[in-house]
Amino acid sequence: MAALSLSRKKNSSRNAGVERKNLITVCRFSVKTLIDRSCFETIDDSAPEFLNFASILEQILSHRLKGQLTWFGYESPRSFWDYIRVACSKVPHSCICSIENMENVSSSRAKGRAWIRVALMEKRLSEYITAALRDYKTTRRFYDDGAIVLGEEANMLAGMLLGLNAIDFSFCLKGEGLDGSFPAVIDYTPYLKFTQSSESISSDEEELRTLGSSGSESSTPENIGPPFIMDENSWYNKCKRVEQKYRLALEQKGYLEELVRLREVQLSDSVSKNKLLLQRIKDLDVNHKLEKEQLEYIIVELQDQLKSFQSLGHLSADASLSQISFDPGQSQDENGKHDGSHLSEGKEATPSLLGLCGSLTSVASYKSLASLKSSECLASPTTEMTSPGLTPS
Template sequence: MASLSLGGLNVSARRKSVQSRNAAVERRNLITVCRFSVKTLIDRSCFETIDDSSPEFNNFAAILEQILSHRLKGQITWFGYESPRSFWDYIRVACCKVSHNCICSIENMENVSSSRAKGRAWIRVALMEKHLSEYISAALRDFKTTRRFYEDGAIVLGEEANMLAGMLLGLNAIDFSFCLKGEGLDGNFPAVIDYTPYLKFTQSSDSISSDEEELRTLGSSGSESSTPENIGPPFIMDENSWYNKCRRVEQKYRLTLEQKGYLEELVRLRETQLAESVSQNKLLLQRIEDMDLAHKMEKEQLEYIIVELQDQL
């Protein structure tokens, strides 16, 4: 009996570790592909306007929708059943305190009825207003509401949430143009992520050399006689390997250059936010000083009145 119980504990512990590992991999995959999609959006915006027809935007919207829907709790009905929710139900509550928000406008849209369609309309409106990062940051700060809508292990409850708000900040530099009556708002079908633009296989130099050796071996085994004329192909393969190495170095350089431009834009936006915060801090300090001065004057007047009343008595 003791061995059976220990075996059951080992199985349950192993199952929990596998589940935690799968959840961590799922969160990491979604955050990584979201970072790639933001970068491709920024790159594409340098050449053309981003609208509903852009595949980069459609992929980004699908990724963000899955991130905000990750481990979203269902709604318990009166009969005890759990009905599915959309991430719009969370955004509508968590972002209601954002100044000049678009929540009421989206709720009153005539052509958008389902909750999922309203969430997709909110993503587009927030991008056109350049406030998507602000909405996400405000929602994540309301930890009580976030905990009420999401289960343990959700992306918005983990450390990845801070990364999400930071990477979305770079989208404020893009001018978006969307039609809120298009097919992209159809809430009947779930969003599907296209991972193929972000998949890239780079063959190592050791693997390339092994391929060359295999080709040499096949070529030598297929020929009936080894003559000096068969010395040419290895030299051509060496040239191809050098060409492949140069291509890889060029691709790494372009990737580094793109990342540098993205980070520079992110730093510029951060500096703008910092300057705005400093100015707001100065205004608050000035208000505090004015309130202290008014308080002191009011206190002096009250003390003077008290002294006069004491003299009269």
């Protein structure tokens, strides 16, 4: 059991070493491709070389990063921004405070990605990394043993990032690249090189053929003896070469399968998001149609109400006119009021004057004047002359 645990530890340490070496090598390749791309055009968020470099740097800074212990003893995940924020706090004129106060960036991973972009635009990424690595206590507090930032590769990282100061970057800090919900995926395909020529293929086939023939010959009893001992080293070397090539092909196969799996996951996420967006568009279309129908119904109802109000206005105007023309008492009272206001200045309002004023406005007032004459309320000259007991002067 002890030997098994020791072998497992050796295998894990060897795998960690291989992982560190691969990340540093890929980072060097990505820096070179960025420099080559900058000779022809400006590097922005849409450049695949930059996206790959940002993913590689995020993987390096997140390599064997410790989690944060809570009050209950559980370890919650942590982003590399927590380390950069503390380790680079003493850098003069740093962008740490401005990134920490950004409104459109909320998650810790998104702030770390924004810091990478701002540091590249300031041409100070190597300076930030060097200052963070010098704070060994903070680095030791945030990372486990075997991390890249704790090994010899860290000095190489700061040196290779120094070449990025010659590039003019232009980034937008409001794009989709700052979304902290998406993991950093490294695309190794630009750095893979398949240079297997026909000669190597023929040599592999020859080696396999010789191995098969030697195996078939060694199975016969007459070939057992000194020739087998003499060719043992050559056979062992051939087997080792074939095994190495087989392992290399197996690793490439595993990488391609992992890449296909990641692309399938991304495709399924995109398909699900597309379905949600299509359903949302349908719902919005249905709501728009309903609102349009409701507005059309309201407009028709308001038009009907306006027509009814107009007809009621015409009817009320006609009724008022008919009431004025066919209500002699009201007209007489109104005219009596107006005339009385004029007569009250110096004359006494007598029944004869009221009757006279009424005769000017309506036929009913004329009739009232005639009734007054008949009732001898008015004095006429003919009656005075013909009355008995009076002599003409």
